[in-house]
Amino acid sequence: MSQRSVLVTGAAGFIGRHVARACLEAGYQVTAVDLATPPCDLRRDTTFHTGSFDDPAILQAVAAGQFTAVVHLGAISSTVEEDWQALERTNVTGPAALAERCERSGTRFVYASSFSVYGGITGRRALPETALGSPACSGPLNAYAQSKTLFDTHMTTRSGIRGGPGWAGLRFTNVFGAGELHKESMASIIGQLLLATARQEPLTVFADTLEACRDYVPVATVAQTCVLMADPAAPSGIYNLGSGHAVSFAELLHWCSDFAETPLNVRLVPNPHIGRYQYWTCADMSALDRALPARPRPGLDDLRNAAHELYLHFENTGRHAESAVAASMEIK
DSSP: OOTTEEEEETTTSHHHHHHHHHHHHTTOEEEEEESSOOOHHHHHHSEEEESOTTOHHHHHHHHTTOOSEEEEOOSOOOTTOOOHHHHHIIIIIHHHHHHHHHHHHTOEEEEEEEGGGGBSBSSSSOBOGGGTTSTTBOBOOSHHHHHHHHHHHHHHHSTTTTSTTOEEEEEEOEEEOTTOGGGGGGSOHHHHHHHHHHTTOOEEEETTOTTOEEEEEEHHHHHHHHHHHTSTTSOOEEEEESOSOEEEHHHHHHHHHHHHTSOOOEEEEOOTTTTSOOSBOOBOOHHHHHHOTTSOOOOHHHHHHHHHHHHHHHHHHGGGSSOOOOSSOOOO
């Protein structure tokens, strides 16, 4: 087995690129895999395989113990995907095969779950991992969230998984940063709003969401946490991964106006997703604090600063540095 070698799946995606880069900076030899073509720097600095994470050659390499850890970020991430067979294959059975190979070879397995598994939250309070299945939340509101819940359940109930270097599932909240706008309507709403502000475009938001709150986390925080979790000495289990701060859309609009130093052109429209909409997300980060005492902990000022940096990135690079987003900037 290569010394400190990591396989990153979904490495050409938004979070995957940042995680692969963070692993390189931490001294890992990185093997990357994705269906999409990677950016030039990732192809230059990693061993890159274009294909699916459950290709037989990839599974065989994992089973043979070629990696210290696998950080699995490959997934169907669209919250509006309705093809259950595709979701089950990509988000449940495929990752299960990868996890089984990791268990067989004694390879640390870290994967991306989602805070969407909690669904609607009762009361405005930070939610711990143990809240799922309790009256504190509704549970999954869409097929994507259901697929993530099923895989979390698979990982926590399968026998023998706690042996060896173990595993960790990270329930990401709303991750934001540079490089995600190819996702178009699935890009983080904070990124969409900042881009529209930088382009001096009107912002269209749902009328009932100004006081809705989301837990936003910079992608750099996520990447650094994934590196820490890839250590075979890290504990096993499922952990929330957010900032632990709830920021309202009204506050986001204030940030955008402050960054642009001008009033915004905001148009309020009816929300077509009532009943399937998360009006409040905020992660209780106590479990991850205990598991990784040295993990990065962004405060509210850090979130605002990261948002300002992203705004400046959009302002400085213009339309050529990021893929075009949908003209109608709807809050998801």
